[in-house]
Every structure is written in C-alpha cells, then in structure tokens.
Amino acid sequence: MWYIIDGKNQLSLGLFWDPHDPDGTKADLLLSEYKVDKAKGPRTAAAPSNADEIPLDDILDHMEASNPEKAGATDAEIRNRTNLLFCISELRKYWSGKYLSDVTAQSSVEYRNIRTGVRWKNQTKESDSSKIRVTGTQSARRELEVLNSAIQRYAREKNLTAIRQAELPPKAQPRDEWLTYDEVARLLLACRGRRWDPEADDWIRDARGRLVIKDPYTRRRRAGIARFILLAAWTGTRHDSVLRLRWKKNDSAGYVSGDLRTLFRRGDREADTSKSRNPCRIPTSLQAHIRRWQENDDKRDLLNIVHQQNGTGYNAYIQITFKQIVKDAGLDPERITPHTLRHTCAHWMKNEGVPIWVAADYLSMTVETLENVYGSHTLDSHELVVDAFAHRKRQVSPDRRSNASAAPVTLRVPSDPGRSNGRGDRWTRDWRMSKRPNRRRTP
Incomplete structure (x- = not known):
C-alpha cells in the first residue's frame, strides 16, 4: 500500500x-x-x-x-x-x-x-x-x-468532501519470483543465441552434438539485453533506470562514475520521487564487464550504456525481447519479468548474509518494504540452522540431571534489535560472522 x-x-x-x-x-x-x-x-x-x-x-x-x-x-x-x-x-x-x-x-x-x-x-x-x-x-x-x-x-x-469509494477485491500475494546464479547464466547464454531443452535439461544440440545457435542478427539484437540483465541483477536497479543509464555525468538520467565503481541511478537535476533512486556501489565482478563495454562504446562514441545494435537507446520497454530470451533459457516467460531481476538481487544478498539495513540501502528502499516484499526465505538460507545443530553440545538426559540443582535460564536481549545478530529475525543480520569454518578431518 x-x-x-x-x-x-x-x-x-x-x-x-x-x-x-x-x-x-x-x-x-x-x-x-x-x-x-x-x-x-x-x-x-x-x-x-x-x-x-x-x-x-x-x-x-x-x-x-x-x-x-x-x-x-x-x-x-x-x-x-x-x-x-x-x-x-x-x-x-x-x-x-x-x-x-x-x-x-x-x-x-x-x-x-x-x-x-x-x-x-x-x-x-x-x-x-x-x-x-x-x-x-x-x-x-x-x-x-x-x-x-x-x-x-x-x-x-471540485471541492467535494462527501465522496464514495469502491470496495476493492482482496489483494493477491506479491509475486516473489527470483533467479539463481545458474538461471541468470542461462539468460545470458540465451542472449548469445543458445536454446534450452527442458526434457534433456541441457542446451539444444544437433545430431553431431554441436550447440544449435541462433542467427547472428538475433545475437546482435540481444547484446543490449545482456547488459541490462547483468546491471539489473547485480545492482537491483529498477527497469526504467537501467535502460536510461549513460556513460557520462548528466542531469537527465543515471550514469556511472569515472572510476566505474559507483552507479548513480538518477541524473543530477532529476526530481526525486516516491521511488528512491540513491547511488550504489558496483560489484567488482560487474566492474570488469562495464570496463569492457566502455572500451567498445568509446570507439563508437556512444552515450547509452544499454543500447541497441545501432547504438541508440531503447525507445520502448523490452518485454517482448525479454520474454523470448526467457523462453529460450528454458524458464517461464509468464512469471519471469524484468522486475524479477530486482527480486533476484535482494534474494542473493539475503542468502549471502548481508545485513538487512545494508541491503535496503543498497536497493534504495525501506527496511519494511524489503521485509514485506522480498523477505520470504529459501532453504539455502537455512544452512545456519543445519550448521548450528551439527555443532550442538551433547544434551544430558532428564534422568541424569534429575539430582542437579535447577539453574535459571537467562536470555540476553540486545539493546538495539536492529543491530543484533538477527537470529530471530526474518532476514539474516550478521550470520556470516557466526558461521563456523569447515573442519577438515585428518586421516
């Protein structure tokens, strides 16, 4: 709401x-x-x-x-x-x-x-x-x-005070689709012309075992969408803001800094809206891609980071082309949309143990929104529980401790729950520091 x-x-x-x-x-x-x-x-x-x-x-x-x-x-x-x-x-x-x-x-x-x-x-x-x-x-x-x-x-x-409002049907649960690292990789390979075979659970190949690749025109047309996928998935930036990104500092659209380490999601003179577009740091792995893109685009003197094969920006939404890529990657085009990449970034940070207030600031949203929309857990994020039970202390049976004096149990409540280790919260606060290193057994 x-x-x-x-x-x-x-x-x-x-x-x-x-x-x-x-x-x-x-x-x-x-x-x-x-x-x-x-x-x-x-x-x-x-x-x-x-x-x-x-x-x-x-x-x-x-x-x-x-x-x-x-x-x-x-x-x-x-x-x-x-x-x-x-x-x-x-x-x-x-x-x-x-x-x-x-x-x-x-x-x-x-x-x-x-x-x-x-x-x-x-x-x-x-x-x-x-x-x-x-x-x-x-x-x-x-x-x-x-x-x-x-x-x-x-x-x-019309200066009316007595008005009526229609009663709305119940709101459906928010769609919480997100992609794994392997699924994003499949999207990128689909941009390069590959097609996924769901029955074989592998890329389509010919009779001689060679990969079936789409025509060069389709691959060139999808090159700009590949950039969009990388930027949206690794920075969580919204669809429209990614498509309008520029190489150089300007007043009307977002851009990347000169050292390619910071992404500014809106222009210097763009009015802020209810949807915040604060700057964010660019992940190191993504910086290498951006540096390569910049070298290629500087040779053509291009302005847009995400552009079509003729160098111009996208004048319309990319839903049609994106759906074709999702289908070729063997995913459901009716459930996977460009906005799914923003959900993907949120889930990646959660599963990596990024504190919730850091993730909310990175995605430029409130902590409440992050918990309500993106807060559902996956089984991968339960590894801390598995690790905790694996290293639990041996418990004494009731009959053996019957003669022992009962000692009070004390639960320590942190003074600042927002900065606790988050074990009782929906999001992982600081689980990375609480994980124990893997122990290698010596023969």
Whole structure:
C-alpha cells in the first residue's frame, strides 16, 4: 500500500504495489497532486447530497482529460497512460449512466464478478484451450483502483468532501519470483543465441552434438539485453533506470562514475520521487564487464550504456525481447519479468548474509518494504540452522540431571534489535560472522 507521509500525518492513496507499474508512477502522480492541493490552502466543503448526484461519466471524463498525451513522454508514461485508458474504457461498460451514489460495496462486488473470467482480447476461439487466458480478480481490482483515483481527483478539484469509494477485491500475494546464479547464466547464454531443452535439461544440440545457435542478427539484437540483465541483477536497479543509464555525468538520467565503481541511478537535476533512486556501489565482478563495454562504446562514441545494435537507446520497454530470451533459457516467460531481476538481487544478498539495513540501502528502499516484499526465505538460507545443530553440545538426559540443582535460564536481549545478530529475525543480520569454518578431518 502506498502512503503519503506529511509530518505526523499519514494519508493512504488506496494503491497497492502493481507488477505492471513497478516504479509507482500512479503514486508519484497522486503525490504531485497532493502537493499542489496543499499549496492552495483549505477548500470550501460542498453539500453531501450534491456529491451523490454527480454522474460517473463526468468523473471518468475528467480523469481522462487530466491525462492528455504529452510530447516527449517517457516510455513509462506512455505505457501507464495506455493502461489507464484501457481501465477507463472497461469501467464505462458497467458504470456509464450511473451516479456517484451507486458506488457501493454491492455494486463493487457485482463489477468484480462481471469482470472475472473474461477471455483476453488477443485470445481467439481457435486458441488452444490449455493456453486460454482470462481476467482474474486482480484485473477488476486495478480498474476499481482507477475509479477510486478518479473520484478522489474529481473531489479535490471540485471541492467535494462527501465522496464514495469502491470496495476493492482482496489483494493477491506479491509475486516473489527470483533467479539463481545458474538461471541468470542461462539468460545470458540465451542472449548469445543458445536454446534450452527442458526434457534433456541441457542446451539444444544437433545430431553431431554441436550447440544449435541462433542467427547472428538475433545475437546482435540481444547484446543490449545482456547488459541490462547483468546491471539489473547485480545492482537491483529498477527497469526504467537501467535502460536510461549513460556513460557520462548528466542531469537527465543515471550514469556511472569515472572510476566505474559507483552507479548513480538518477541524473543530477532529476526530481526525486516516491521511488528512491540513491547511488550504489558496483560489484567488482560487474566492474570488469562495464570496463569492457566502455572500451567498445568509446570507439563508437556512444552515450547509452544499454543500447541497441545501432547504438541508440531503447525507445520502448523490452518485454517482448525479454520474454523470448526467457523462453529460450528454458524458464517461464509468464512469471519471469524484468522486475524479477530486482527480486533476484535482494534474494542473493539475503542468502549471502548481508545485513538487512545494508541491503535496503543498497536497493534504495525501506527496511519494511524489503521485509514485506522480498523477505520470504529459501532453504539455502537455512544452512545456519543445519550448521548450528551439527555443532550442538551433547544434551544430558532428564534422568541424569534429575539430582542437579535447577539453574535459571537467562536470555540476553540486545539493546538495539536492529543491530543484533538477527537470529530471530526474518532476514539474516550478521550470520556470516557466526558461521563456523569447515573442519577438515585428518586421516
């Protein structure tokens, strides 16, 4: 859930994290409106009865008019506007002709039932029944979120105080997909033209045992995506910020430092948003790749770090090409998205025992977000428990200690839980220092 923190006041925006809007563009828009509305000062309240007489068509028209097509809009802005217009068109099919007073819990449930189970527009009647995709409750939830946002915007600009809000369906559990080191390596090899055979659990080979490689054009076209995968997985930087990275210091986009040790996620004069984009250190293994990229790009005098084969930056999202790469790597393209690489970086740091406050600062997010979204454990992170039981002291049986005097048990509680060793927390705080070295037995 997105909130606006204004001093001691906390205002809920009614928006949850959306995988189709990982950068929180909707939240940024509402934050800007809140600042403008606050600067205008207190407003005059309208009679509650007038609010219920407002046609929902006027509210949706106002929402659409408030989001005109901009010249020079970024890829994220174009994509978000397209999704917004689609949601408005779906909302009109049910709410057109109704009034604000008709927005009730019952009508919200009715809308959810109507929108659930609808075949996607790109699914034809001849499509394979096993691959047919239909809308779910989360589609209805996103559209009702747009309706609530439209009502809130209309109320702010028309000085209304008595408004209604649609009741949202329950939010689905956040998708917590992430990749292992081997799976990321498979993505990179797929960028080089290889294809994975799930049945053989190996790369596809011809009759003579040689690797089957895609054509040179496809390999050149995917070279820029390989850079994106490395940068996103090893730094946890968001999708849009990685695509806009530059080689030299500038005001409008992120860049790398001259010594290639620091990645600045936003330009020097770019306005900060609710999605923080703080600088981060570049891992040593990634610095070698960046140094090689820089040597090649300097020969062509290129500006973008992640670029197409003609040297220009990506003007649109890379979802289509990325899905093809994921499929060639033998992974599920419906579950693995570019944002999955950010989850991957978080899980790698957690499994390596990086303290949670360090990981949150590196990913440029709060500790609470890191725990809520990325905090689920894997079995690999339970090695500390296995190691602890392997080196436990031999316990005395109850009958042997019956005559012993009972001694009080003392549990030491650290004064600062945020800096404890973290054994009781969901994230590993400082497990690396508590691990014992492997003992080699002598013959």
